[in-house]
Amino acid sequence: MPAADPDPTAGRDRPRLLGAADVRQMAAALDLRPTKQRGQNFVIDANTVRRIVRDSRITGDDVVVEVGPGLGSLTLGLLEVARRVVALELDEVLAAALPATIAERAPAYVDAVEVVHADAMRVASVPGPAPTALVANLPYNVSVPVLLHLLALLPSLEHGLVMVQAEVADRLAAPPGSKTYGVPSAKAAWYADVRRAGAIGRNVFWPAPNVDSGLVAWTRREPPATTASREQVFAVVDAAFAQRRKTLRATLAGLAGSAPAAEAAIVRAGVDPRARGEVLGITEFARIAEGLQEEPG
Template sequence: MSTTEPDALLGPADIRELAAALGVRPTKQRGQNFVIDANTVRRIVRTAEVRPDDVVVEVGPGLGSLTLALLEAADRVVAVEIDDVLAGALPATVAARMPGRADRFALVHSDAMLVRELPGPAPTALVANLPYNVAVPVLLTMLERFPSIERTLVMVQAEVADRLAARPGNKVYGVPSVKANWYADVKRAGSIGRNVFWPAPNVDSGLVSLVRRTEPIATKASRAEVFAVVDAAFAQRRKTLRAALAGWAGSAPAAEAALVAAGISPQARGESLTVEEFAAIAEHKPSGTAENEPSVAAGNEPSGSGE
């Protein structure tokens, strides 16, 4: 870990001063809530188990609170920021507060949903305070496009954290739970109070840890094929799978045949199935049915500042 000045991280006064100088007013549209507590960002870095050789990608760095804490611990940090003003200011903030680490920082001025390449070595970790309005699609997109990411720690709305980490049978288990589990072992990693943000959000926040699977799900079906089953199963989550998958399979009897072949009860519901069981169903899709590209997750809006 590098040695930095004690005041290198941003505190409440620093955040407000930077925002005022830039004319920045946090917007709900981009889910902007800036972290103003240095202890919180250091806690996030510790919980993420950032290593000295890590290349960390951060989505929505905002004014740079978490960015600076990551630079204390990682080898390199690549930040993806959509906001024009924030993207323009962040390199100067890094250079001013951590001049000895500035050459280990890179900025990508873009919507994270559109990024397909990152500068420098492949990222090994994703650590971010994700904009709450686009957290799930951004997370799943990054995991899909950058398979080198081994470890992820994201701060999201507490309700979303619960959904991501939910297990089969839980009432909040759904599309985000299954799709995240396709890529990684997922668990809740802590809670964050509202008073560490400016402006304070109306909801609590939660940390979610995702450790990428060392071996992919054993299935002949593709990710797109499995995700199509997941989307269909939860589009009508109160229905039995026989009914919910009728459109996917072409008819209710065809759905039943696929379920039986996969060893799944046609009377089961999607909320009771593991990702492996969804994959088994995908392998038995009747031939001749149309294939639709699944959504990454609910919502696909532009992603920007979380800070």
């Protein structure tokens, strides 16, 4: 029987996770007043952190990107399992304070984490080995653009779990034809298979948000085989949902130059011009993007 893989945490003291009192004390020491502008709602429940880490299915082989680590609640939990964590933090005060928190509460793991003061929506690279997982409590006001930017920027990402507003979680995981299917659903499907992975209560945050939260899990897959670029396909997606209740023939007229040209391109893609964008999957959008690039005849 083959030997089990060695536990990367063996022989090391486990990180001490943060509780509600810890979070409030740390915030007071930093004179920190959480802002809605930056989506700052800090997890204060260690069991929720353990659940996120468990459901993310990360292992000791994973290099994890975390967005918005804040005071370090989730970072400490990730360090217990992952090989390495790169934490992207926009807030200068929080970015400066996090290394000291790691040194105090997880001294055996200080070499396994790198804190980067950066805007995750604009970051151009991530230092160190190629990351394999994205696990984060994403700032709710920018969760979709941050997720799509990192999926595009880091093709080495294989899987992940993010916490977002419940309504956004529904949209990201929605299949074609459902009421919540839209631009986020279609664009996320370009990169990955996406699924809902559970709900999170409001009382595990400080301050408690005014919305419910949800977990979204994803696994990387190859995008549709197409001669169209991602930008061209996403332009079709944006146009198709700009006027949700109109037919593709009408919504894509601007991209094609006219409604008849749009209809011809849609027909070339094998799609009904009278259909609406809400019933198409990312593969159909890719075929339409190809059709728009082809000369008729």
